[in-house]
Amino acid sequence: MTDKPLAQKTNAPVAERRTHSISHHGHTLNDPYAWLQDANYPEVNDPDILAYLKAENSYFDGHMAKHHNEIESLFDEMKARQKLDDESVPYREANTYYQWAYNQEAQYRTWYRWKEGEEQTKEVFLDENQLAEGLEYFRLGGYDISNNGKFLAWSDDTDGSERFNISFKNLESGIVLQDKIPATIGSPIWAKDNQTLYYVVVNKNWRPYQVRSHVLGDVIENDKVIYTEHDEAFFVGISLSQSEKYLFISCGDHVTSEIHYLDLHQTDQVLQRISPRRTNHEYSVDHGDGFFFITTNKTQKNFSVMYVEDNNPDEPNWQPLVDGNAHLYIRGFLPLKKHLVVQERIDGLDAIRILSGEVSCNMDEYYIQFPEAAYRAELGTNAEFESDVLRISYESMVTPPTVLEYHFASTALEVRKTLEIPSGYSADAYSTERLMIEARDGVQVPVSIVYPREFKRDGSHPLYLYSYGAYGYAVPPGFSTTRLSLLNRGFAFAIAHIRGGDDLGYQWYEDGKLDKRTNTFNDFVDVARGLIERKYTSSGKIAIAGGSAGGELVGAVTNQAPELWGAVVAHVPFVDVLNTMLNQDLPLTPLEWPEWGNPLEDKTAFEHLLSYSPYEQIESKDYPPMMVTAGLNDPRVTYWEPAKYVARLRHEKTDQNLLLLKTNMGAGHGGKSGRFDSLYETAEEFVFILDALAT
Numbered sequence: 001m002t003d004k005p006l007a008q009k010t011n012a013p014v015a016e017r018r019t020h021s022i023s024h025h026g027h028t029l030n031d032p033y034a035w036l037q038d039a040n041y042p043e044v045n046d047p048d049i050l051a052y053l054k055a056e057n058s059y060f061d062g063h064m065a066k067h068h069n070e071i072e073s074l075f076d077e078m079k080a081r082q083k084l085d086d087e088s089v090p091y092r093e094a095n096t097y098y099q100w101a102y103n104q105e106a107q108y109r110t111w112y113r114w115k116e117g118e119e120q121t122k123e124v125f126l127d128e129n130q131l132a133e134g135l136e137y138f139r140l141g142g143y144d145i146s147n148n149g150k151f152l153a154w155s156d157d158t159d160g161s162e163r164f165n166i167s168f169k170n171l172e173s174g175i176v177l178q179d180k181i182p183a184t185i186g187s188p189i190w191a192k193d194n195q196t197l198y199y200v201v202v203n204k205n206w207r208p209y210q211v212r213s214h215v216l217g218d219v220i221e222n223d224k225v226i227y228t229e230h231d232e233a234f235f236v237g238i239s240l241s242q243s244e245k246y247l248f249i250s251c252g253d254h255v256t257s258e259i260h261y262l263d264l265h266q267t268d269q270v271l272q273r274i275s276p277r278r279t280n281h282e283y284s285v286d287h288g289d290g291f292f293f294i295t296t297n298k299t300q301k302n303f304s305v306m307y308v309e310d311n312n313p314d315e316p317n318w319q320p321l322v323d324g325n326a327h328l329y330i331r332g333f334l335p336l337k338k339h340l341v342v343q344e345r346i347d348g349l350d351a352i353r354i355l356s357g358e359v360s361c362n363m364d365e366y367y368i369q370f371p372e373a374a375y376r377a378e379l380g381t382n383a384e385f386e387s388d389v390l391r392i393s394y395e396s397m398v399t400p401p402t403v404l405e406y407h408f409a410s411t412a413l414e415v416r417k418t419l420e421i422p423s424g425y426s427a428d429a430y431s432t433e434r435l436m437i438e439a440r441d442g443v444q445v446p447v448s449i450v451y452p453r454e455f456k457r458d459g460s461h462p463l464y465l466y467s468y469g470a471y472g473y474a475v476p477p478g479f480s481t482t483r484l485s486l487l488n489r490g491f492a493f494a495i496a497h498i499r500g501g502d503d504l505g506y507q508w509y510e511d512g513k514l515d516k517r518t519n520t521f522n523d524f525v526d527v528a529r530g531l532i533e534r535k536y537t538s539s540g541k542i543a544i545a546g547g548s549a550g551g552e553l554v555g556a557v558t559n560q561a562p563e564l565w566g567a568v569v570a571h572v573p574f575v576d577v578l579n580t581m582l583n584q585d586l587p588l589t590p591l592e593w594p595e596w597g598n599p600l601e602d603k604t605a606f607e608h609l610l611s612y613s614p615y616e617q618i619e620s621k622d623y624p625p626m627m628v629t630a631g632l633n634d635p636r637v638t639y640w641e642p643a644k645y646v647a648r649l650r651h652e653k654t655d656q657n658l659l660l661l662k663t664n665m666g667a668g669h670g671g672k673s674g675r676f677d678s679l680y681e682t683a684e685e686f687v688f689i690l691d692a693l694a695t
Contacts, residue, residue, distance in 0.1 A: 012659065013055040015647035016048070024582065025603040027610065031579065033644040042161060042206075044632055044639070053632070053643060056661040063660060067687050074485060075683040079676065080423035081481040089403045089416045091391065092116065093383040096149065107674030108132050111143075125152055125171055136666035137673050142187025145171070146194040151216065153188045153197050160633040160668025162206065166199055168216065181220055189240050189247055192265045198226065198247055200236055206587035206635040208236045211249050213267065227251075227260060227271060233590035240264075241287035242335050243385050248285060254471065254594040257282050275315045288335030288385075291359055294318060295330055302505045303330040305342055307359055320361055322353070329505040334379055337386040339408060343379060348446055348497065348504050350377040350476070352392065354408070368406055368413070372396050374434050374448065376476035391416075395479040397450040397493075398427040421481060429453050430487060434477070437530035443511075445523045446503060448477035449536065451492035462566070462693050463492045463537035465528055469500035469520040470549035471595065472509035482682050489690070492536050498523035498553075514597050515604070518612055521556040528557075528564050540566045540624075543689045547571035548637055548669065555614025555645065558623060567692035568626040569685050572634055572669055575614040576641040578606070587635055615641070618648050622655040625692035627685065630661065631668040639663060658692070 017032035036052065038044045064071065087101035095116045100109040108128030114121055125145070132138030141155035141164040152171050155164035166181035166188055181199060185208050188199045201210040211227040214220065227249050229236045234251045241248060241261075249260040249271065258277035262269045274285050274292065282303075283296040292313045294306045302324030308317045321340070324330045327347050334341040340355040340363070355363040370377055380391035380403060390406040392413075400419035407414065435447040455461060464486055468475050475495050483493050497503040500512025500520035512520040528542055544565050546554040551573020558568050574580070581599050583589055597605030610616055626649070630642040646661040653659070662684075664671055671681055 011059075012650060013052060013059055014650065015052050015643075017651070022582070024599065025606045027606065029578070029610075029616070031644075033640075033647045034579075036643045036647065037638070037640040041638065042204075042633070042635070049640075052647075053630075053639070053663045053665070056643075056646065057663060057665070060660045060662045063658065064684060064687075067691060070687045070690070071680070071683050074686055075680050077423075077485055078482050078679050078683060081421045081425070081484065082675070082679070083420045083422055086420070089391075091381045091383050094147075098383075102675070103129075105676075107676055108138065109140075113145075125169075126154060131156060132674075137668075139670075139673050141185070144188050144190050144197075146190045147192055148194045150194065151190070153190065155184055155186075155188060155199075157668075159666060160631050160664070160670070160673075162635050162668060163202060166197075166214075168197075177216065179214065179216060179218075179220070181214060181223075186237055189238055189264075191247075191267050193267060196267045198238055200238055205585065207232065207591075211236060211238055226262075232584075233593065234258075235591055242382075243287045243289070246287050250284075252277075252282070253591050255280050255282065256594075257284070259283065259285050261285070261287075272313075274313055284332070286333065286335050288340070288359075289337055291335075293321075293333055293335050293340065295333060297506070300324045300330075301507060302326070302328060305330060305333055305340075321355065321359075321363070324505075326505070326507075329502065332379075334382060334390075335385075336382070336390075339390075341379065341390060345474075345503075345505070350375065352377060352379075352390075354390075356408075368392075370394065370413075372399065374432065374477050375399070376478045389414075397432040397448060397477045397479060398430050400425065400479050400481075419479075419481075425484070431455070432477075435530075435534075437527050439519075439523050439526040441519070441522070443499070443519075443523075445499075445527055446497040447494055447527055447531070448497065449492055449494040449531075450483075450487065451536075452487055452490065455490075455492060457535045459532070459535040459538040459541075461490050461492055461537055462541045462543065463494060463531060464543045464545070464689070465494050465496060465524075465531070466545055466550075467496040467498050467501075467524055467553060468546065468550040469496075469498040469512055469524065469553050471500075472502040472506065474501040474503040482679070482686070485686060486689075494527070494531060494536070496524050496527040498527070513595055515608055517596070517608070520553060521560060521612065524553060524557050525561045525564070528561070532564075539564050541693060543567040543569070543693060545569035545571070545685070547573070549574050551575060551637070551642075552577060552614060556612050556617075558626070559614060559617045559619070562621065562623050565624040567689045568624050569689065570626065570628045570642065570645075571671070572629060572631055572637045573614070573642055573645065574637045575645040578609040578613040578616055580638075580641065581609060586638070615645050615648060618645075618652050620652045620654055623649060623653045623657060623659075625657045625659070625688075627658075627660045627662070627688045629671065629681075630663040631671065632663055632665045634668040636669045660688070 018035045020034040021030045038046045084104045090097040090099040099112050106129050111126040112122045137160050139157045143154035152169040155166045157164045164184045168177040168179045184199045186200050188197050195216050197214045200208045202208050209229045212223045214223045229251045233253045236251045239248045246261045259274045260271045291307045295303050297303050305322040306318040329345040332343040342353040344351040352368045355365045357363045375396040378393045380393045382391050392404040394404050395401045403417040405414045432450040436444040502509040551570040554570045555575040599606035628642045630639045632639050
């Protein structure tokens with residue numbers, strides 16, 4: 001084996017190896033690519049670093065240029081499934097309707113509003129395309145309109161760094177005001193005086209740590225500090241109660257939460273607290289007619305819903321409404337004037353429970369019935385507290401996203417919109433199943449799979465296997481228009497509902513974190529082997545993909561079982577886990593210790609992270625074809641993680657399979673922002689997969 005076999009034979013970029021090592025708990029980590037982390041981050045201006053990233057981009061572009069026609073064809077195919085002039089179902093709030101729409105070839109949305117009964121006078125109050133003009137990247141963070149309808153406040157990110165700037169507009173005159181607030185995150189919220197705006201500030205390390213209020217026309221530097229979080233491990237956010245009476249200020253890490261509130265009618269009010277933080281107590285709050293409603297894990301791992309009168313919300317006064325159990329996982333709720341809506345997951349399947357009547361432990365209750373055996377059902381936009389209908393977002397692996405309205409009085413489900421696919425689509429052309437595959441420790445792992453109707457289980461077909469498996473995030477069995485391009489080429493598409501997500505409840509999540517993290521990787525590999533045994537595909541015919549923590553999953557399983565995969569795509573992958581968790585100056589690290597462990601203080605945590613960290617576990621062996629992406633301005637998975645990962649792979653791998661790194665130099669965690677730019681990146685990914693599998 002030569003020192004750099006692939007690089008020498010393919011003229012791929014070669015990153016310089018520079019001596020660097022650190023020692024912890026009796027272990028020395030040699031990291032010859034540590035120099036790829038710019039010491040001035042979040043500024044990246046080191047010429048050596050930029051030269052390497054640009055060389056990798058040129059190598060990527062050179063390879064993709066060979067497939068230009070296929071990429072363009074696939075992009076056109078995907079774009080033909082997009083309704084170019086698509087628009088949302090309008091929603092009503094305070095006798096005004098709101099709606100977004102795309103205009104034909106527009107990359108971004110335009111937002112409209114009109115008074116009830118006056119749709120012909122619809123006005124544009126926010127045009128993302130205008131704001132994005134001339135920019136490489138644009139993302140709307142959120143917006144809010146003052147209670148009198150006169151002032152708009154919106155936040156936007158123009159480089160992918162997720163540091164949002166807030167701007168203001170007088171909607172009556174159309175004039176954009178001089179007030180500008182930098183370095184914020186999340187959606188701003190107006191007080192009831194129509195002059196005061198609440199927002200969250202991020203520090204230089206991108207940690208949301210402070211809530212401030214701004215009065216229109218005042219100097220930004222004089223904005224009032226409402227709340228400051230001093231614990232580096234806790235992030236801060238704000239939200240508006242469903243009743244629109246209260247502003248909630250939430251702070252927490254991955255296992256502990258604390259919520260304060262203030263009355264939006266009284267801008268000089270002192271903050272009040274729902275319940276003081278205590279380790280491993282998670283709770284969330286909303287407000288209805290005279291009551292706070294609370295989800296809490298104080299008595300049930302899968303959470304309970306409780307209520308308390310809003311004039312005395314101390315925790316000893318909380319009363320139970322709905323309890324979770326081993327099969328019933330409570331995910332959230334929505335208080336309305338006459339109903340309480342509870343989002344649940346029962347044995348892994350979404351459910352929506354309706355409670356009606358006077359608030360008590362004896363409320364009338366029932367479930368909304370949905371038409372398919374496996375689906376995704378989430379609460380949609382329900383802006384009004386007093387409403388006779390409930391907006392629901394519904395889809396399945398064969399049913400396109402559908403907006404439903406549930407009528408409380410008649411219990412009827414009305415279809416308001418189903419995603420239109422202009423080039424045509426028939427659900428009858430596809431079949432879907434939900435399987436259970438046994439992992440190596442005997443646990444049954446759910447798998448959702450969809451494939452063409454004529455699909456034959458003889459092992460001859462390629463399969464795209466996807467998962468995430470972290471932070472208690474479940475990947476639902478949803479729909480994708482881009483996925484059709486693979487299904488129509490004979491692929492099966494499978495979602496592995498592995499531990500680390502909360503697909504089967506909170507314990508399912510806990511069984512894939514901290515010292516149980518390797519269950520996540522083992523589940524994924526065992527699902528792949530189970531699908532091979534059932535002849536849905538064969539070894540070497542599986543394409544896998546994941547992003548962020550899902551990219552860490554992809555990196556770990558590629559190290560564990562490289563022979564199974566025919567193509568690997570890792571989007572902004574969290575692959576340098578150990579070094580990141582050792583660097584407490586990074587914005588997310590203290591927050592992440594409850595999820596991954598603290599290797600600075602805990603030798604066992606250090607050794608466990610070392611045992612699976614994809615970057616540290618790269619070996620001199622054959623690896624499958626791989627495509628890796630990064631965002632130069634990404635604050636979540638910093639650009640140097642995928643860059644270091646690819647550099648080390650190039651040095652160690654013993655095969656001649658293709659390895660590509662693409663760094664978006666003007667974007668962040670989510671890649672390019674325009675709807676067509678994003679679609680083009682998907683076309684590139686799929687062409688890479690099709691080429692690698694020779695399909």
